[in-house]
Amino acid sequence: xxxxxxxxxxxxxxxxxxxxxxxxxxxxxxxxxxxxxxxxxxxxxxxxxxxxxxxxxxxxxxxxxxxxxxxxxxxxxxxxxxxxxxxxxxxxxxxxxxxxxxxxxxxxxxxxxxxxxxxxxxxxxxxxxxxxxxxxxxxxxxxxxxxxxxxxxxxxxxxxxxxxxxxxxxxxxxxxxxxxxxxxxxxxxxxxxxxxxxxxxxxxxxxxxxxxxxxxxxxxxxxxxxxxxxxxxxxxxxxxxxxxxxxxxxxxxxxxxxxxxxxxxxxxxxxxxxxxxxxxxxxxxxxxxxxxxxxxxxxxxxxxxxxxxxxxxxxxxxxxxxxxxxxxxxxxxxxxxxxxxxxxxxxxxxxxxxxxxxxxxxxxxxxxxxxxxxxxxxxxxxxxxxxxxxxxxxxxxxxxxxxxxxxxxxxxxxxxxxxxxxxxxxxxxxxxxxxxxxxxxxxxxxxxxxxxxxxxxxxxxxxxxxxxxxxxxxxx
Numbered sequence: 001x002x003x004x005x006x007x008x009x010x011x012x013x014x015x016x017x018x019x020x021x022x023x024x025x026x027x028x029x030x031x032x033x034x035x036x037x038x039x040x041x042x043x044x045x046x047x048x049x050x051x052x053x054x055x056x057x058x059x060x061x062x063x064x065x066x067x068x069x070x071x072x073x074x075x076x077x078x079x080x081x082x083x084x085x086x087x088x089x090x091x092x093x094x095x096x097x098x099x100x101x102x103x104x105x106x107x108x109x110x111x112x113x114x115x116x117x118x119x120x121x122x123x124x125x126x127x128x129x130x131x132x133x134x135x136x137x138x139x140x141x142x143x144x145x146x147x148x149x150x151x152x153x154x155x156x157x158x159x160x161x162x163x164x165x166x167x168x169x170x171x172x173x174x175x176x177x178x179x180x181x182x183x184x185x186x187x188x189x190x191x192x193x194x195x196x197x198x199x200x201x202x203x204x205x206x207x208x209x210x211x212x213x214x215x216x217x218x219x220x221x222x223x224x225x226x227x228x229x230x231x232x233x234x235x236x237x238x239x240x241x242x243x244x245x246x247x248x249x250x251x252x253x254x255x256x257x258x259x260x261x262x263x264x265x266x267x268x269x270x271x272x273x274x275x276x277x278x279x280x281x282x283x284x285x286x287x288x289x290x291x292x293x294x295x296x297x298x299x300x301x302x303x304x305x306x307x308x309x310x311x312x313x314x315x316x317x318x319x320x321x322x323x324x325x326x327x328x329x330x331x332x333x334x335x336x337x338x339x340x341x342x343x344x345x346x347x348x349x350x351x352x353x354x355x356x357x358x359x360x361x362x363x364x365x366x367x368x369x370x371x372x373x374x375x376x377x378x379x380x381x382x383x384x385x386x387x388x389x390x391x392x393x394x395x396x397x398x399x400x401x402x403x404x405x406x407x408x409x410x411x412x413x414x415x416x417x418x419x420x421x422x423x424x425x426x427x428x429x430x431x432x433x434x435x436x437x438x439x440x441x442x443x444x445x446x447x448x449x450x451x452x453x454x455x456x457x458x459x460x461x462x463x464x465x466x467x468x469x470x471x472x473x474x475x476x
Contacts, residue, residue, distance in 0.1 A: 001030075001031045001033055001037060001041075001196075001197055001198050001199055002179070002182040002183075002186075002195070002196055002197040003037065003040050003041045003044050003196050003197075003198070004040075004044035004047070004048075004192055004193045004196070005044075005186060005191070005192020005193055006192070008031070008037075009031050010031040010032050010033050010034055010037055010200070011033075011034045011036040011037050011040075012034055014031070014032040014034070015029040015030060015031060015032055016029065016030055016031075016032045016172050016199065016200065016201075017029055018030060018087050018173070018174075018175065018176060019087075019173075019322070020086055020087070020089075021087075021088070021089035021318070021319040021320060021321050021322060021358060021359045022089060022308075022309035022310065022311070022318065022319050022355075022357075022358040022359075022360075023309075023357040023358050024323065024357055024358065024359070027086055027087065028087075028176060030172075030175050030176075030179065030199045031199055031200070032172075032199070032200045032201070033169075033198040033199055033200035033204075033205040034200070034204065034205065035204065035205065035208040037198055037200070037205065038167075038198055038205045038208035038209050038212070039208065039212065041167045041196040041197075041198050041209075042138060042140075042167055042196075042209070042212050042214050042215060043214070044167075044192075044193040044196050045138045045139075045165035045166060045167050045193060045194070045196055046138055046165070046214055047193055048165045048191060048192065048193030048194045049135070049137060049138060049164070049165045052191060052192075052193060054163065054165055054191060054193075054194050055135050055163050057163070058114075059113045059114040059116065059163070060113065060114040062113040062114075062160065062161060062163065063110045063111065063112075063113030063114055063161065064110070065110075065160075065188055065189055065190050066106050066107075066109055066110035066113060066157065066160060066161060066188075067106075067107070067110040068188035068189060069106050069110075069184060069185055069188040069190065070103050070106040070107040070110060071188075072184040072187055072188055073099065073102060073103040073106060073153075073181075073184060074103045076180070076184065077096065077099045077100065077103070078096075079180070080095075080099045080102075080149055080177050080180060080181075081095035081096045081098070081099045082095070082311070083176040083177050083180060084098060084099070084148060084149055084174070084176075084177050085310040085311050085318070086176070086310075086311065087148075087173065087174045087175075087176050087177075088145060088146065088148065088173075088174045088273075088310075088321050089274070089309075089310050089318040089319040089320065089321050089358075089359070090273045090274070090276075090310050090318050091310045091313075091315050091316065091317070091318050092310055092311060092313055093313070094272065094273055094310075094318075095149075095310070098147055098149050098150040099149055099150075101150045101153070101441075102149045102150050102152070102153035102154075103153075104440075104441055105150075105153040105154055105157045105441040105457075106153055106157045107441075108157070108441040108442055109157035109158050109160070109161035109441070110157075110161065112158075112161055112459065112462075113161040113162075116133045116161075116162055116163075116462060116466060117133065118130055118131040118132045118133050118468075119131050121470075123472070126474070126475045126476040127472060127473065127474055127475060127476075128471075128472075128473040128475060129470070129471070129472045129473070130470075130471050131468050131469060131470050131471070132468070132469040132471065133162075133462070133466040133467070133468060134163075134466060134467045134468075134469055135162050135163035135164045135465070135466060135467070136159075136162070136164050136216045136217045136240065136464070136465050136466055136467055137164060137165075137215075137216030137217065138164070138165055138166075138167070138214060138215050138216050138217075139155075139159045139164045139165070139166050139167070139215070139216065139217040139218070139219060139465070140166075140167050140168075140169070140209045140210060140212075140215050140217070140218045140219065141155045141156060141159070141166055141167070141168040141169070141219045142169050142202070142206055142209070142210070142218070142219065142220045142221065142222065142230070143155075143168060143169065143170045143171065143178065143221065144171055144221045144222050145170075145171035145173040145174040145321050145322075146174075146273060146276040146277060146278075146321065146381075147273075147277075148170055148171065148174040148175075148176075148177045148178055149177040149178075149181065151221055152168060152170065152177070152178055152181055153181075154441070154456050154457065155219040155221075155242075155456060156168065156181075156195065157441075158461050158462065158465050159217075159219075159465050160190070160194065160195070161465075162462060162465040162466050164216075164217070164465060165193065165194050165195070165196075166194065166195050166196065167196045167197075167198065167209060167215075168182075168195065168196070168197050168198075169197075169198050169199070169200070169202075169205060169206055169209055170197070170199060171202075172199065172200060172201055172202070173321055173322055174321065175199045178197055178199075179197060179199070181197075182195060182197045202222075202226070207233070210230050210233040210234060210239075211233045211236070211237070212237075213237045213239075215237070215239055216239065216240065217239065217240045217241075217242070217464065217465070218230060218233075218234050218239055218240070218241045218242070219242045219456075219464075220241065220242070220243050220244070221243075221244045221245075221278070222245065223245065223246055223379075224245040224246045224379075224404075224405070224450040224451070227243045227245040227452065230243065231243060231453075240464065241453065241454075242452075242453065242454040242455075242456070242461075242464050243452040243453045243454065244278065244445070244446060244447065244451075244452045244454075244456060245278070245405075245407075245447065245450060245451050245452040246278055246379040246381075246405055246407070246450065246451060247278045247279050247280065247282075247379060247405045247406075247407030247408055247447065247451055248282055248283060248377060248378070248379055248403040248404075248405040249279055249280060249281050249282060249283065249405070249407055249408045249409050249410070249428070250281070250283045250284070250285055250399075250400040250409045250410070250426075251265075251266050251269065251281045251283065251284040251285065251409070251410040251411075251412065251436070252285045252390075252396055252400060252409070252410070252411050252412065252422065253266070253284065253285065253286045253287060253290070253294060253412040254287050254411075254412060254413040254415070254418060255287045255289045255290045256413055256414045256415055257412035257413050257414060257434070258412070258414075258434070259290060259293070259294055259297070259412075260297070261412075261434070262294070262412040262434075263294060263297045263298045263301060264301065265410070265412075265435065265436045265437075266281060266284050266298060266385070266410075266436075267298060267301050267302055267305075268436070268437065269281030269410065269436040269437055270282055270363075270383065270384075270385045271302070271305060271316075271317050271363045271383050271385075272437065273318075274317055274318055274319065274320050274361070274382060274383045275329075275380070275381065275382045275383040275384060276320065276321060276325070276381055276382065277381075277437075278379075278407060278408075278451075279407055279408040279430070279437065280381075281385075281408075281409075281410055281436055282379070282380060282384065282385060282386065283369075283376070283385075283386050283387075283388065283400070283403075284298075284385060284386070284387045284388070285387075285388050285389075285390045285396045285399060285400060286387060286388070286389060286390070287389075287390060287391075288389045288390065288391055291389045295344070295367065295387060298365065298387075299344050299345050299365055302345055302346070302363045302365055302385075303345055303363075305317050305363050307350050307352075307355065307360055307362065307363075308355065309358070317363060317383065318360075319355075319358040319359040319360045320359040320360070320361060320382060321359070322359060323359050325359060325381070325382065326349075326359040326360070326361055328380075328381070328382070329361050329380060329381075329382030329383070329384060330348070330349075330361060332374060332375055332378070332380045332382070332384060333347045333348070333361075333364060333375075333384065335373070335374040335375060336366050336369070336373065336374070336375040336384075336386075339373045339374065339375070340368065340373075341366040341367070341368050341369045341373060341375060341376075341386070342366060342367045342368045343364070343365075343366055344365040344366065344367055344387075345362070345363070345364065345365050346361070346362035346363045346364030346365065346383070346384075347362065347364045348361070348362055349361060349362070350362055361382060361383055362383070363383045363385075364382075364383055364384045364385065365384075365385045365387060366384070366385070366386050366387065367386075367387045367388070368388075369386035369387065369388055370388070371399060371402040371403065373386075376388075377402070377403050377404070379405065393418065393421065393422070397422070397425045397426065400426055401425075401426065401427045404449055404450045405447070405449055405450050405451045406427040406428045406429060406447050406448030406449040406450075406451050407428060407429055407430065407447035407448075407451035407452070408428055408429065408430045408431070408432070408447075409426050409428040409430070409431050409432070410431070410432045410433075410435075410436040411423075411426075411431065411432070411433050411434075412433075412434060413433070413434070414434075419433045427448050427449065428447070428448060429445070429446045429447040429448050429451060429452075429455075430444075430445060430446075430447075439457065440457070441457055441458070442457065442458050442459075443457055443458050444456070444457055444458040444460045444461070445457045445458075
């Protein structure tokens with residue numbers, strides 16, 4: 001663990017094993033932090049913020065330090081990607097894309113570090129009124145296991161650029177790239193204590209971090225259930241909370257779309273990272289006039305996906321990140337069958353004996369699914385797609401909005417009027433038209449309903465990472 005710029009074991013010497021999900025072999029051991037370690041990390045961040053002067057440093061210097069970190073991430077991109085694949089299971093191609101995205105996030109915020117501006121406000125004569133944007137303080141970052149490097153960068157970069165200090169807790173399943181990122185931050189010259197990293201269970205160390213009254217802001221990415229618990233903990237201390245939670249995201253395919261392109265993107269939108277994405281397109285609504293041909297093409301494309309270890313560069317889909325995730329996904333498949341949905345492909349462990357030790361599940365497609373079924377309304381977080389036929393815009397909007405989630409969606413049409421109408425009526429925080437899985441460090445990302453509160457990415461997220469102070473001066 002990284003606390004106060006020093007690498008440390010846990011207070012009681014306990015460790016956690018990190019497994020390769022393609023075979024469940026132990027690949028590393030990391031400290032299993034205690035509540036005592038969590039408190040030490042927060043105190044270290046507090047000292048770096050106040051006594052060590054990070055809050056008062058020239059903003060342009062913060063930008064230069066982030067620029068150095070960007071360069072180091074890019075220089076070490078191959079090793080970071082391999083670590084990501086080794087512990088999370090995704091394909092090496094996907095991991096390389098995640099590392100590139102992380103580097104771009106650090107680069108983007110490096111450029112904004114000296115542009116965190118206040119404003120002057122017109123008021124009656126003989127007065128000056130203006131605002132100051134000040135760092136929020138000590139921030140806690142609970143990073144999930146599905147995109148460890150990208151989501152660490154997504155919240156760390158703006159926090160550091162705005163002058164905050166950070167305590168990051170990566171998932172106990174995938175802590176390796178976070179640990180390496182901490183090492184690169186020190187090499188970049190970021191002062192000791194500005195970034196602290198504690199490894200361990202969410203229940204113990206995560207709970208201690210989010211309930212500490214010295215914490216000024218909490219950034220959590222994970223399930224809606226846990227996010228609500230984090231929000232309750234924050235509320236007890238009136239701590240600011242940013243939540244990016246689950247999704248049950250719809251694709252909507254109209255007959256005037258480029259159907260071949262749409263089928264390819266629907267496939268990638270659910271089977272990338274074995275469906276372990278908050279913004280996975282896990283529901284597809286297909287217009288009845290093109291339904292049969294579209295589904296036939298999609299099923300054929302899905303059956304052709306090569307499953308295998310992420311480190312094998314010929315693999316197109318890796319394993320689920322843990323045995324427990326495999327059990328959960330197979331449980332949803334059983335629920336779908338029991339509730340009357342029609343299984344078109346997949347739905348089981350692969351028959352290849354070379355994959356038996358890993359946490360693999362075949363890419364799975366159901367049809368005849370409705371919003372009352374578990375597979376139609378619950379977030380599965382695995383390679384399971386539900387397909388439903390629709391007739392009219394009103395009908396598909398009602399079905400798409402039926403879920404408790406509202407994170408993301410995709411619309412496929414060549415009709416701009418329809419695209420604009422869907423953009424207005426779908427209850428989602430982000431919508432892609434004629435593409436999917438598109439996000440940039442400069443574009444806001446956040447959800448409606450149970451999908452979260454607040455936005456990551458883009459200059460708008462500075463509203464979370466800073467406090468606004470109003471100053472009024474009487475000049476008479």
